[in-house]
Amino acid sequence: MAYANLIYEKKDHVVTLTLNRPDFLNALDSALLNELGEAADEINADHDVRVAVVTGAGRGFCSGGDLKATSFAESSGGPVLQKPADHWAAKLLAIRKPTIAAVNGVAVGGGLSLALAFDVRIASEKARFSAIFAKIGMSVLDGNGWLLPRAVGLTKALELLFTADMIDAAEAERIGIVSYVVPHEQLMERALEMAAKIAANPPVALQLTKNVVYDALGKSYVEHLPTQWAAMQKNVVLARHDVVEGGKAFAEKRAAKFTGVVPPE
DSSP states (O other): OOOSSEEEEEETTEEEEEEOOGGGTTOBOHHHHHHHHHHHHHHHHOTTOOEEEEEESTTEEEOOBOTTTOOGGGOTTOSOOOOGGGSHHHHHHTOOSOEEEEEOSEEETHHHHHHHTSSEEEEETTOEEEOGGGGGTOOOOTTHHHHHHHHHOHHHHHHHHHHOOOEEHHHHHHHTSOSEEEOGGGHHHHHHHHHHHHHTSOHHHHHHHHHHHHHHTTOOHHHHHHHHHHHHHHHHHHOHHHHHHHHHHHHHTSOOOOOOOOOOO
16 A cells, blocks of 8 residues: 555564654654554554555654644534544554664654653663653643653653653653663664564464463453463464474574464454
């Protein structure tokens, strides 16, 4: 599928999504949001894709909602409501494959939400982050009220939302927004290295693992166990060949070659 505001590239089981509105620091307008949702659907439908990486063109990752295209103050009802499952962040969270955000610059408001919607986050030393909503007179938006506490804990999330402070990459790493900070010129190399490492692992098992972990949020251990057991059984049924290959490769002290594909749901 061709996109106007998004560059979609696939190589060696890895899709790289590049937000492509550099003149606006990749601000999220309705067209880009729609394309992100469509790209998420495309990634899920393509069995050859095992990992997705997102980054931004130019000097910004994503500056959040395009305020020139959206004025909440002019509408008595605020932003148009939609089905929760159709919200752009929900679409990104519904990607079944492992995802990585390579944060190359400013990530504020909806841009912070975009980064947090990806499973693993790596930042350039030039990256900056803010839950900036209070500074534009708004309550929390774009799923940050759900996403941010899961990354940094309740107290720190509320601090960031109440103050709307801008934090640098080192602080983002310290509090858990990102896993690593790397030199700016090495960002994509490091992100793609991680993607390749993940893509070499069994795709069925990793998709099931992702589902098990997210399903566990908010559940007790006892409530969680049936999901873990169901995933184990599903993995053996759908990818028995990968289970056998993994055992053989371990015994023979060689790298395994996993080929499993998850059927469409």
